[in-house]
Amino acid sequence: MSILGNKLIEMFELMFNHQGPLNWWPGEDTFEIMIGAILTQNTAWKNVEKAITQMKEKKILSPEAILTIDEEELSQVIRPSGYHRIKAKRLKDFVKFIFEKYGANLIKMKTRPLYALRDELLSIKGIGAETADSILLYALEKPIFVVDAYTKRILYRHKIISSSKDDYEDIQKLFMENLETDVALFNEFHAQIVNIGKNYCKREPKCELCPLKDFNLKR
DNA sequence: CTCCTGACTG
DNA sequence: CAGTCCGGAG
Structure with missing residues (x-):
């Protein structure tokens, strides 16, 4: 596992342990x-x-x-x-x-x-x-990582990427080349990111309450 | 860059 | 009452 892969998993676990499984579209049509x-x-x-x-x-x-x-x-x-x-x-x-x-x-x-x-x-x-x-x-349960505006914002604020407007495919590769190819993981990871985005990582971020408050940030 | 659109939040 | 929302096209 790469350094970045370990960081991403750490990020995932911080989110998952605070928010619990989000069960996006399970058994849905x-x-x-x-x-x-x-x-x-x-x-x-x-x-x-x-x-x-x-x-x-x-x-x-x-x-x-x-x-x-x-x-x-x-x-x-x-x-x-x-x-x-x-x-x-x-x-x-x-x-x-x-x-x-x-x-x-x-x-x-x-x-x-x-x-x-x-x-x-x-x-x-x-x-x-x-x-x-x-x-x-x-x-269709295909193993591909979904990137959205929250993903870019969160990665940028936590210094995983250096610009908030990096290319979609580049950010997607960042996840897919450093994580196991796993539909369930990709599913839950993106869901966790979206939840962090709408609850904490807004334009005016609520860092003090955020599960990622100590993630990859120097204090 | 602007437009597309209704519903909800702070 | 302006800002924002699990973006995309022109």
Whole structure:
């Protein structure tokens, strides 16, 4: 294990021991996780839950329903998630891809190699690196590390990276080249980071209360 | 860089 | 009442 790998594990354990297992999307429906990953783009998860609840009530939380429903109507149903017009289009573009490439068979989709699938997802308008990786890790259980704004901020503040705007793929490599390739670890690690981000590592950080307050910082 | 959007927080 | 939210496109 590399020096950096040990540091990352230390960071993970500090977070995990304070916050406990976060159980992100355990046993949740694969398709629902994919939809959630798109709806949560720059949006608080609480608002995404409302949108998903409404989709269930209207019985449109399926590839078939999203493909056929009127885009305007879809945008109204997902309205609580914000950016509802553009996200309605993104959902439709996404399910079109699902149908064209995999006949909406998510089991079949899962058999495809990780990076082939990643390239396909990135070719869809509205699916960027973070959304693609969230779908790959949390819905399809592929071993890839999800990087987000919190990840960059936390690594920067704890001096693991020297600039707060390092490249997405570089930061992803930093985790993947120094940790065991483990879906469960990647899943929990990112979840822990997000929780630290929204509870402590905000723009105005609450360092005194943070589980990472003594991590890699000279006092 | 700006726009996209509603809901919630401090 | 401004800032922010599990970003991405133009």
